[in-house]
Amino acid sequence: MFRGSIPALVTPFRDEAFDEGVYRDFVEWQIAEGTHGLVSCGTTGEASTLSFxxxxxxxxxxxxxxxxxxxxxxxxxSNDTRVAVANVKKAAEVGADAVLLVPPYYNRPNQEGIYRHFEAVAQASALPVLLYNVPARTVTDIQVETAGRIVKDFPNIVGIKDATGMLGRVTAHRAACGPDFIQISGNDDTALGFMAMGGAGCISVTANVAPRLCADFQNACLGGEWAEALRLQDLLYPLHMALFTDASPGPVKYALTRVRKDFPSALRLPMTSAGEASRRAVDAALAHAGLT
Known part of the structure; x- marks a missing residue:
């Protein structure tokens, strides 16, 4: 169910408010371009600046x-387990197909605290749960042994978005969590290696801007067409890097204004627009990928 190119969708704002019309058009474009799934209100969607x-x-x-x-x-x-539980219940109520959760950030719980957090989430969730391990943001690492324990005890925890950058974890997670555990890359730049090691897809920032190319890349990986996947990797790599030349999602929102003229560039504080050097890098990367 969860495979291929899955953009972590940006959230468009206009006059400080969610622009639902632009968002719906954006979702429609993503699907038409071959996107395999959608993440709504992740990090790239500025979820931390949204009210419940x-x-x-x-x-x-x-x-x-x-x-x-x-x-x-x-x-x-959420870093508050009670809030995370409320979130997964609301996600089911509004019709989502699955939920994605980081371990508690800022609090820095130990591995037992991480386990107990996901125990509460799993017991409360009527939906499949995907772990999201991104230590660069949370300062908390779901260690492989903890992931294995969680998955063994709670069958509705079905996969992980792994943004550690440690490609060896694909094999380690397969050993600890079983061959059916869904492993999705959280990093566009290393997704090729992640897929070659047995990954199922990528929750992508770049796919916001280049959905067709990212879908084609994932289809090539899933089909074992590694020469084509490498060609697309080389085409997309400058964009993967350019979209992180300033605090995300500033560069990706700028890039969207270049490929979708109706897309607003506004962000909510504390996020700010991409700087000049970042915009130049994005412009060059878009040209390299044939998107402008």
Whole structure:
């Protein structure tokens, strides 16, 4: 169910408010371009700046526009276990197909605390749960042994978005969590290696801007067409890098204004627009990929 190119969708704002019309058009474009699934209200969607009501209005709009054509995964992470539980319950209520959760950030729990957090989430969730391990943001690492324990005890925890950058973990997770455990890369730049080691897809920033190329790349990987996958990797690599030349999602929102003229570039503080050097890098990468 969860495979291929899955953009972590940006959230468009206009005059400080969620622009639902632009978002629905954006979702429609993504599906038409071959995207395999959608993440609504993840990090790239500026979820940390959304109120609870806004957050699930965005998820509900994504679900309604997708109309079951591709799965919708709702970002539901929190450093407060009670809030995370409330989030997964609301995600089910608005019709999401799965939920994606980071381990608690800032609090820095030990591995037992991480296990107990996901125990509470799994017991509360009527939906499949994907772990999201991104130590660079959370300062908390779901260690392989902990992931194996979680998956063994809670069958509705079905996979992981791994943004550690440690490609060896694909094999380690397969050994600890079983061959059916869904492993999805959280890093565009290393997704080729991740897929070659047995990954199922990528929750992608670049796919916001280049959905067709990212879908083609994932289809090549899933089909074992590694020469074509390498060609597309080389085409997309400058864009993968350019989109992180300033604080995300500033560069990706700028890139979207270049490929979709109706897309607003506004961000919510503390995020700010991409700087001049970042914009130049994005412009060059878009040209390299043939997108402008």
């Amino acid at each position: 009501e806004e957050h699930f209005a965005v998820v509900a709009a994504c679900v309604d526009q997708a109309k079951g054509r591709v799965p919708v995964i709702a970002g539901c992470g």
